[in-house]
Amino acid sequence: MNDVTSRHRKLSERLYVRTESEHQIWTTGTWSGDYETSVGNYIVSIKANVKEFDEVDYGIVISDKKHTEIDRFWDEEISEPDVKPSVGDFRNHYALMKDLYRKAQRQTSGADKALESILNELDEL
Helix, strand or coil: CCHHHHHHHHHHHHHHHHHHCCCCCCCCCCCCCCEEEECCEEEEEEEEEEEECCCEEEEEEEEEEEEEEEEEEEEEHEECCCEEECCCCCHHHHHHHHHHHHHHHHHHHHHHHHHHHHHHHHHHH
16 A cells, blocks of 8 residues: 555545534535535535446545645545455445545535434424
């Protein structure tokens, strides 16, 4: 494993932890189906790429504030069968990035807040 792969893994793991704890706020990205968040002077985006047979790859793109791409990596580049993420209970980094994408999507759409509000309303009936 090279140093860049290690840092890409660490970035995906830290984004996951911060998103899980609601410290990282995601917004709708520039492109449909992309979600982005600001980290310092940079924009970090997560995207899904549907391939043939409905297989999905998840990618993270780092851009400057003008949306000029600086770095990019995909789950398949950082996932190895014998390397589990250091956070969560994931079998590989593909599973972590898939869950990170889903969390960013739900946060952006307001799905979790709506669900919580509806459950609270139902509890009061």
